[in-house]
Amino acid sequence: MIEVKGLSHQFKIGKKGKETIIPVLEGINLKVESGKIVTVVGRSGSGKSTLLNLISGYIQPTEGEIFIDDHHVTSFNESKWADFRLHNLGFIFQSFQLIPSMTAYENVELALTLKGVHEKERKAQTEKLFKKVRLEKFMDHYPSELSGGQQQRVSIARALILNPPIILADEPTGSLDSDTEDELLDFIKQLNHEMGITFLIITHDEKVAKIGDRIIEIIDGALVEEEDAS
Amino acid sequence: MRFKDQFKFVRQNMKKNKTRIFMTVLATAMGCAFLIVLASVGFGLQKSIVEEITQDRLMTEIQVHGKENEENAGITMDDITYFEGLGHVKAVTRRQMVDQQGEFRVGEFRAEGNAVVVDFPSETKAGFELSEGRLPEADNEVVIGHDFAESLAKWNGKETAPLNEDGTVKEEFKYKGELIGETLNLGVKQYEGEEEKSKSFDVKIVGIGKKPTKDWEWDPNIYISEKVLSDIEAFTGTPNGTVPPPNLPAEERELMEQRKDRFYSQVSIYADDIENVKTISETIKDKKYFAYSVVDEMEQINTVFLIVKSGLIFIGTIAIIIASIGIYNTMTMAVTERAPDIGIMKAIGANPSTIKRIFLIESSYIGLLGAIFGTMVAYLITFGVNWLLPIILSNAFGEPIPGDFKFSHIPLSLPLICIGICLVVTILSGLRPARRATKVDVLKAMRREV
Numbered sequence: 001m002i003e004v005k006g007l008s009h010q011f012k013i014g015k016k017g018k019e020t021i022i023p024v025l026e027g028i029n030l031k032v033e034s035g036k037i038v039t040v041v042g043r044s045g046s047g048k049s050t051l052l053n054l055i056s057g058y059i060q061p062t063e064g065e066i067f068i069d070d071h072h073v074t075s076f077n078e079s080k081w082a083d084f085r086l087h088n089l090g091f092i093f094q095s096f097q098l099i100p101s102m103t104a105y106e107n108v109e110l111a112l113t114l115k116g117v118h119e120k121e122r123k124a125q126t127e128k129l130f131k132k133v134r135l136e137k138f139m140d141h142y143p144s145e146l147s148g149g150q151q152q153r154v155s156i157a158r159a160l161i162l163n164p165p166i167i168l169a170d171e172p173t174g175s176l177d178s179d180t181e182d183e184l185l186d187f188i189k190q191l192n193h194e195m196g197i198t199f200l201i202i203t204h205d206e207k208v209a210k211i212g213d214r215i216i217e218i219i220d221g222a223l224v225e226e227e228d229a230s
Numbered sequence: 231m232r233f234k235d236q237f238k239f240v241r242q243n244m245k246k247n248k249t250r251i252f253m254t255v256l257a258t259a260m261g262c263a264f265l266i267v268l269a270s271v272g273f274g275l276q277k278s279i280v281e282e283i284t285q286d287r288l289m290t291e292i293q294v295h296g297k298e299n300e301e302n303a304g305i306t307m308d309d310i311t312y313f314e315g316l317g318h319v320k321a322v323t324r325r326q327m328v329d330q331q332g333e334f335r336v337g338e339f340r341a342e343g344n345a346v347v348v349d350f351p352s353e354t355k356a357g358f359e360l361s362e363g364r365l366p367e368a369d370n371e372v373v374i375g376h377d378f379a380e381s382l383a384k385w386n387g388k389e390t391a392p393l394n395e396d397g398t399v400k401e402e403f404k405y406k407g408e409l410i411g412e413t414l415n416l417g418v419k420q421y422e423g424e425e426e427k428s429k430s431f432d433v434k435i436v437g438i439g440k441k442p443t444k445d446w447e448w449d450p451n452i453y454i455s456e457k458v459l460s461d462i463e464a465f466t467g468t469p470n471g472t473v474p475p476p477n478l479p480a481e482e483r484e485l486m487e488q489r490k491d492r493f494y495s496q497v498s499i500y501a502d503d504i505e506n507v508k509t510i511s512e513t514i515k516d517k518k519y520f521a522y523s524v525v526d527e528m529e530q531i532n533t534v535f536l537i538v539k540s541g542l543i544f545i546g547t548i549a550i551i552i553a554s555i556g557i558y559n560t561m562t563m564a565v566t567e568r569a570p571d572i573g574i575m576k577a578i579g580a581n582p583s584t585i586k587r588i589f590l591i592e593s594s595y596i597g598l599l600g601a602i603f604g605t606m607v608a609y610l611i612t613f614g615v616n617w618l619l620p621i622i623l624s625n626a627f628g629e630p631i632p633g634d635f636k637f638s639h640i641p642l643s644l645p646l647i648c649i650g651i652c653l654v655v656t657i658l659s660g661l662r663p664a665r666r667a668t669k670v671d672v673l674k675a676m677r678r679e680v
């Protein structure tokens with residue numbers, strides 16, 4: 001469960017002393033229950049990515065608190081954040097963010113390696129997951145040797161490898177064509193059903209937004225719940 | 231992350247830029263080789279000089295030359311008894327010279343030389359070594375020096391001995407037979423007023439001393455017991471068989487004859503172990519004795535060389551520091567190049583300390599490789615120098631260099647010191663780039679803005 005309380009964020013740009021303050025989020029409160037899919041929509045520049053980056057710990061909020069599974073993550077230092085991310089959160093990015101110098105296999109294995117899992121165990125788990133995303137033939141391909149959809153499936157495999165209870169996704173279908181998008185959405189629904197993984201998905205695509213149990217819109221830095229979500 | 235995986239990761243990264251890594255390792259290796267070769271000259275000279283000093287001497291020996299602030303500065307029997315009573319003393323030998331040139335005859339052969347008076351029981355304990363025969367048991371038995379036979383020449387009644395130009399006895403006059411068991415006739419003289427009188431003592435040769443360790447040393451002396459000395463003194467009427475000049479004033483001559491105490495000119499204390507030499511030496515120095523041991527000299531030499539070697543290692547370290555600038559550059563480049571990857575790793579949960587460690591492992595690995603290759607090259611150079619330099623020098627100066635003289639020597643500690651210095655320097659130079667790696671901004675990295 002993700003709980004956001006009174007979250008505000010402003011960016012400062014320009015030189016010291018002559019800074020311009022850009023307010024993006026204002027007193028946001030949000031609760032994402034475990035096992036749910038929540039999608040966030042909003043105009044470009046409305047602060048969707050900023051919200052997700054705050055929940056991911058990539059930036060620190062100007063004000064407010066975030067709790068993830070009862071951990072007060074806004075009080076974490078960098079090192080604690082890193083360990084927490086590794087063990088509790090999975091990430092899917094619009095531009096995949098695979099390490100280009102590593103093969104698909106190595107990219108997926110990375111989180112296991114960081115966790116300190118033995119090589120044998122890593123191999124077994126990674127190979128099993130590649131079968132699940134139906135990419136076992138492409139394990140030794142470098143990201144540049146894969147299609148966009150294949151790359152995104154590799155990045156989903158990487159997000160899943162440590163069985164996180166929560167997956168955060170920023171425009172996961174943004175770089176995919178319509179057919180691949182459908183495939184990915186089905187897979188997300190399947191993961192949510194079968195494994196009870198909580199998803200927080202940011203999108204400006206209506207089709208994607210509709211898979212959410214709840215749809216939330218950011219308007220002028222504040223959250224608006226869309227009642228008509230099914 | 232396991233160390234094995236970190237190391238594997240580092241190796242994979244290093245393989246991506248082989249040329250750059252190779253050049254950096256090369257620079258480090260050159261620095262290390264420079265340090266080791268430079269310092270090895272200090273170690274080599276020290277080793278050669280120390281070996282030269284200790285070669286022919288007993289390391290457990292302490293020579294006592296006299297006593298400070300005393301009316302008579304000589305060492306007497308009382309002093310020797312005191313030395314013998316000290317702890318860890320194996321033996322105390324005492325020697326003196328018969329104070330006149332002796333004339334030695336064996337049959338029709340004759341030689342001139344020194345008679346050294348020794349106390350055989352203590353010499354035996356101290357380890358007096360013979361090449362042949364045995365040590366004296368009876369009072370009239372003597373040991374001859376190793377080269378005594380060489381100095382014997384067939385006496386033709388003339389004043390000058392039949393010698394070659396270099397001082398050796400001409401071949402046809404040389405003594406050829408066995409000397410052990412022969413009777414040696416020891417002649418001494420004294421003036422009575424203006425008149426010279428002489429007396430000879432018959433002693434039996436029972437042993438031949440060991441060859442002196444140095445090639446150029448020569449031992450034509452004979453070693454007699456204190457009883458024989460007493461007999462000589464009874465004849466000369468002076469201590470040690472001294473021959474006073476005939477014109478010496480009567481009072482002084484009387485004073486000399488009345489001197490009762492016997493002084494020993496060469497007194498040596500032998501410690502039971504080299505470890506105890508220093509303690510004994512300090513104890514007797516506190517009692518105002520003039521003492522000297524090789525260990526004392528070694529300490530001074532070692533101090534000088536410690537300073538020299540430290541200086542050389544310091545200069546060598548500068549070379550490594552210069553090489554470390556290369557490492558700093560390489561690591562900075564590596565961090566810059568890999569910043570997007572680092573950002574992604576941080577985004578999925580890589581701990582900053584892990585990232586830092588990976589870069590530190592990389593820089594110390596470069597340092598270690600450099601140190602190892604540098605050490606290997608240094609061994610080759612040292613080998614070459616020790617082989618080539620004596621040849622060049624002996625050609626240039628026309629004099630052969632002693633065969634075992636080493637210009638350069640690498641003790642095991644030197645590569646270890648070098649590797650230690652190298653690791654410290656490379657880790658220090660990798661520290662800043664590694665810290666920079668941990669500061670990579672995740673969002674900027676993912677936008678490829680770094």
Ligand SMILES: Nc1ncnc2c1ncn2[C@@H]1O[C@H](COP(=O)(O)OP(=O)(O)OP(=O)(O)O)[C@@H](O)[C@H]1O
Pocket residue numbers: 011012013022024042043044045046047048049050051204
């Ligand atoms: N690092 C930054 N420094 C300054 N301003 C920033 C920074 N990041 C984002 N902003 C500003 O914050 C606002 C929200 O940006 P954000 O990326 O969250 O929008 P978004 O809703 O994700 O838009 P999009 O749908 O186009 O991805 C924008 O006005 C943007 O200019």
Ligand SMILES: [Mg+2]
Pocket residue numbers: 048049050
């Ligand atoms: Mg965005």
